[in-house]
Amino acid sequence: MSKIIIGRYLPGNTLIYKMDPRGKLLATILFIFVIFLANNWLTYTIISLFALLAVWATRLKFKVFWDGVKPLIGLIFFTSLLQLFFTVGGKVYWKWWIFALSSYGITNAVYIFIRFTLIILISTVMTVTTMPLEIADALEWILKPLKLFKVPVDKIALVMSIALRFVPTLFDETLKIMNAQRSRGADFNNGGLIKRAKAITPLLVPLFINSLETAVDLSTAMESRGYRGSVGRSKYRILHWSKYDLYNLGYFILLIALLLIFRTR
Amino acid sequence: MVADKIIQVKHVSFTYPDSKTKAASDVSFDIKKGTWTAIVGHNGSGKSTITRLLNGLLLPDKNPETKIIIDGQELNEETVWDIRDKIGIVFQNPDNQFVGATVADDVAFGLENRGVPRDQMIKTVKWAVEQVGMSDYFNAEPANLSGGQKQRVAIAGILAIQPKIIILDEATSMLDPSGRKKVLNLVKKMKDMEDLTVLSITHDVNEAFIADQVLLLNDGKLINQDEPVNVFSQTKLINDLGLEEPFIFKLKDKLKSVGIKIPENVNTEEKLIEILCQLNSKM
Amino acid sequence: MSIKFKNVSYVYSPGSPLEKKGLDDINFEIPNNKFITIIGHTGSGKSTLMQHFNALLKPTSGTIEIANQVITPTTSNKDLKELRKHVSIVFQFPEAQLFENTVIDDIAFGPKNFGYSEEDAIKLAKVWLQKVGLPKELAQRSPFELSGGQMRRVAIAGVMAYQPDILCLDEPAAGLDPRAREQMLKLFVDYQKAGHTVILVTHNMDDVAEYADDVLVLEHGKLIKHDRPEKIFADREWLQKHYLDEPTSSLFASKLKGYHFMQNPITIDKLVTEISNNIKG
Numbered sequence: 001m002s003k004i005i006i007g008r009y010l011p012g013n014t015l016i017y018k019m020d021p022r023g024k025l026l027a028t029i030l031f032i033f034v035i036f037l038a039n040n041w042l043t044y045t046i047i048s049l050f051a052l053l054a055v056w057a058t059r060l061k062f063k064v065f066w067d068g069v070k071p072l073i074g075l076i077f078f079t080s081l082l083q084l085f086f087t088v089g090g091k092v093y094w095k096w097w098i099f100a101l102s103s104y105g106i107t108n109a110v111y112i113f114i115r116f117t118l119i120i121l122i123s124t125v126m127t128v129t130t131m132p133l134e135i136a137d138a139l140e141w142i143l144k145p146l147k148l149f150k151v152p153v154d155k156i157a158l159v160m161s162i163a164l165r166f167v168p169t170l171f172d173e174t175l176k177i178m179n180a181q182r183s184r185g186a187d188f189n190n191g192g193l194i195k196r197a198k199a200i201t202p203l204l205v206p207l208f209i210n211s212l213e214t215a216v217d218l219s220t221a222m223e224s225r226g227y228r229g230s231v232g233r234s235k236y237r238i239l240h241w242s243k244y245d246l247y248n249l250g251y252f253i254l255l256i257a258l259l260l261i262f263r264t265r
Numbered sequence: 266m267v268a269d270k271i272i273q274v275k276h277v278s279f280t281y282p283d284s285k286t287k288a289a290s291d292v293s294f295d296i297k298k299g300t301w302t303a304i305v306g307h308n309g310s311g312k313s314t315i316t317r318l319l320n321g322l323l324l325p326d327k328n329p330e331t332k333i334i335i336d337g338q339e340l341n342e343e344t345v346w347d348i349r350d351k352i353g354i355v356f357q358n359p360d361n362q363f364v365g366a367t368v369a370d371d372v373a374f375g376l377e378n379r380g381v382p383r384d385q386m387i388k389t390v391k392w393a394v395e396q397v398g399m400s401d402y403f404n405a406e407p408a409n410l411s412g413g414q415k416q417r418v419a420i421a422g423i424l425a426i427q428p429k430i431i432i433l434d435e436a437t438s439m440l441d442p443s444g445r446k447k448v449l450n451l452v453k454k455m456k457d458m459e460d461l462t463v464l465s466i467t468h469d470v471n472e473a474f475i476a477d478q479v480l481l482l483n484d485g486k487l488i489n490q491d492e493p494v495n496v497f498s499q500t501k502l503i504n505d506l507g508l509e510e511p512f513i514f515k516l517k518d519k520l521k522s523v524g525i526k527i528p529e530n531v532n533t534e535e536k537l538i539e540i541l542c543q544l545n546s547k548m
Numbered sequence: 549m550s551i552k553f554k555n556v557s558y559v560y561s562p563g564s565p566l567e568k569k570g571l572d573d574i575n576f577e578i579p580n581n582k583f584i585t586i587i588g589h590t591g592s593g594k595s596t597l598m599q600h601f602n603a604l605l606k607p608t609s610g611t612i613e614i615a616n617q618v619i620t621p622t623t624s625n626k627d628l629k630e631l632r633k634h635v636s637i638v639f640q641f642p643e644a645q646l647f648e649n650t651v652i653d654d655i656a657f658g659p660k661n662f663g664y665s666e667e668d669a670i671k672l673a674k675v676w677l678q679k680v681g682l683p684k685e686l687a688q689r690s691p692f693e694l695s696g697g698q699m700r701r702v703a704i705a706g707v708m709a710y711q712p713d714i715l716c717l718d719e720p721a722a723g724l725d726p727r728a729r730e731q732m733l734k735l736f737v738d739y740q741k742a743g744h745t746v747i748l749v750t751h752n753m754d755d756v757a758e759y760a761d762d763v764l765v766l767e768h769g770k771l772i773k774h775d776r777p778e779k780i781f782a783d784r785e786w787l788q789k790h791y792l793d794e795p796t797s798s799l800f801a802s803k804l805k806g807y808h809f810m811q812n813p814i815t816i817d818k819l820v821t822e823i824s825n826n827i828k829g
Binding site for chain 1: 317320346360364366370375377380383
Binding site for chain 1: 599602625626629633636638639646647657661707710
């Protein structure tokens with residue numbers, strides 16, 4: 001199973017699950033911008049508490065979120081280290097060649113660390129509580145204005161939902177072909193980089209060919225079922241705003257207000 | 266009576282672009298409304314090509330005599346979408362025709378394509394899913410369904426658009442026996458309930474045997490068109506074409522070879538059992 | 549070199565919310581050079597069991613003795629190549645595993661992996677191309693230009709070419725037309741007669757009755773019966789209770805009133821003999 005948690009829906013029934021995916025997607029995207037309003041210890045504390053509130057509201061085990069952060073922890077530390085040694089300003093504690101350890105550097109490193117972690121946490125909250133299909137629906141809604149610029153939003157949305165629907169199928173297929181080639185003596189796990197890259201051909205070629213066949217079959221089926229482009233199509237799946245989305249809105253207004261009040265001008 | 270014929274195929278040939286041989290060669294046949302027809306032939310005999318010609322997914326080779334008439338409408342560029350409203354196809358691979366993210370979404374797909382208003386769509390989807398006995402799986406994702414269940418959803422998607430003809434394009438060949446039985450029983454039930462005409466492409470003899478008539482294809486040519494009993498009792502031809510003899514014909518042949526003569530006109534299981542019981546009690 | 553399963557259980561995704569028992573305390577022993585069939589419904593554990601034969605899956609608990617090797621939950625992945633040379637699996641719709649530029653290279657892929665020289669591998673591939681009933685002219689063609697039935701044969705040749713002692717097949721004839729089916733089964737019967745073990749997963753009870761020396765019946769991950777086909781199909785009530793079909797011949801026989809059968813005729817030839825004995829006294 002995939003170790004990357006972002007994108008893996010976990011069923012649940014708390015408040016946050018009942019919110020409209022459009023609201024959740026907007027909130028997630030806005031959160032990433034709003035985080036830049038924080039510029040002192042107090043505001044960073046406030047936004048961290050808000051993020052933890054969202055995490056808590058899922059009522060999922062904290063391990064779920066830790067699994068989301070874990071694969072990226074190296075990257076987060078690396079970026080923080082760059083900040084730590086390359087920022088100049090404030091009191092300088094230590095200096096060697098182009099590296100310096102300054103008071104600004106330390107604060108920046110910590111800020112960056114918090115910022116990164118919070119963004120991952122909030123994205124994880126979004127993806128574990130929203131079905132991929134709902135995310136696709138929400139994306140379609142957000143992209144709607146692009147229709148004005150002749151972007152085929154409906155088609156993109158259909159492609160997205162079909163792609164999502166075929167992820168498990170493709171996963172099964174990959175496993176099956178891997179097992180078949182292993183039975184024929186293929187070795188996917190040992191050897192150097194080049195040997196491994198070579199070993200993957202017997203996996204990739206069949207996968208590619210099978211996907212192509214699936215695509216042909218699927219387009220035949222779609223055409224037989226009367227698909228002739230997005231003109232004149234009606235929609236079965238419709239999203240509804242509800243009272244739960246007011247909590248989402250309230251949460252956000254409060255967060256922005258607090259950040260604006262307490263940030264250093 | 267012409268009105269009686271829901272499908273009329275006249276002098277249809279088809280050659281795939283990169284091929285020299287014809288996949289369908291001057292094929293002509295009629296199908297009566299409300300009947301069950303089995304199209305039989307070994308792999309590569311042109312069975313699937315015929316279905317794709319019927320709903321305009323493939324265009325026949327040009328010939329002034331060629332005509333495909335579905336429910337009184339001649340198939341051409343203008344009528345192709347009307348004709349697709351009249352024909353529902355269940356394809357072979359259960360996975361590769363499941364478009365929607367959930368059972369309900371998939372059943373709705375055909376309705377969405379036709380711009381059916383949402384209120385009506387909700388009712389129709391619910392009805393169709395009920396008909397195929399999948400209500401418990403209304404919001405299930407395809408990954409959690411068996412092959413047979415996916416095929417039942419495909420049938421629901423077809424029922425939703427209320428077609429006149431349903432084509433099973435080897436629809437049961439990838440299923441296990443219990444899935445196969447369920448799908449066939451469902452189609453039988455739907456045929457009677459909705460007054461459908463069924464066209465089933467298969468190489469399963471038992472599946473062909475429940476049909477009213479059989480079209481026997483070989484190398485793109487229509488070899489025979491008759492009742493199943495008459496088609497399959499020509500055992501030599503059936504063997505030559507690489508098809509399987511139905512069990513009772515095989516049994517009759519073998520009995521004959523040990524000196525037990527069964528009259529030619531004994532063509533069904535019931536009759537064979539009857540005659541064998543008689544023979545036994547006489548001794 | 550018999551195959552022995554001792555208390556073998558397998559659990560999918562242990563410890564997660566998706567935890568599921570795949571195999572539940574499986575015990576059996578099958579002798580060499582037999583034709584074995586495995587039957588059971590979809591989801592009964594047939595393919596899970598099969599993947600244990602060459603350690604694509606390793607038991608969660610229990611031990612497997614197969615091809616002079618012992619597989620336990622702690623068997624290292626490094627030692628498996630030798631095992632897979634002797635025990636191989638043909639999965640359902642194996643044409644999906646073809647990938648080489650030419651038919652001959654695809655068949656030679658397995659032999660090369662298992663230590664045959666390039667030259668020997670190609671030689672073997674040529675032999676098996678014809679053994680599976682394909683014309684040798686196809687050797688240099690791309691496997692993707694072939695018909696579905698031909699691709700299936702190439703894939704099967706690719707596994708049989710290194711002549712595993714134990715050949716496991718999951719519904720190898722699914723979707724093929726009747727003649728191709730028959731030819732394929734004959735190929736496996738011949739292979740078994742030539743001194744190998746063949747293990748066939750199938751839904752076709754007529755094939756079970758016709759070819760099997762031994763039948764393993766699975767249900768919900770448990771081995772519920774292991775016996776000769778005559779014994780398996782003798783108990784009609786038991787079959788019905790487990791939703792298993794009967795062979796066409798014995799089903800037909802059950803409808804013949806006033807007949808006395810010495811033995812339940814599970815194949816058509818046995819049926820003909822029994823009918824003839826009854827009628828002719």
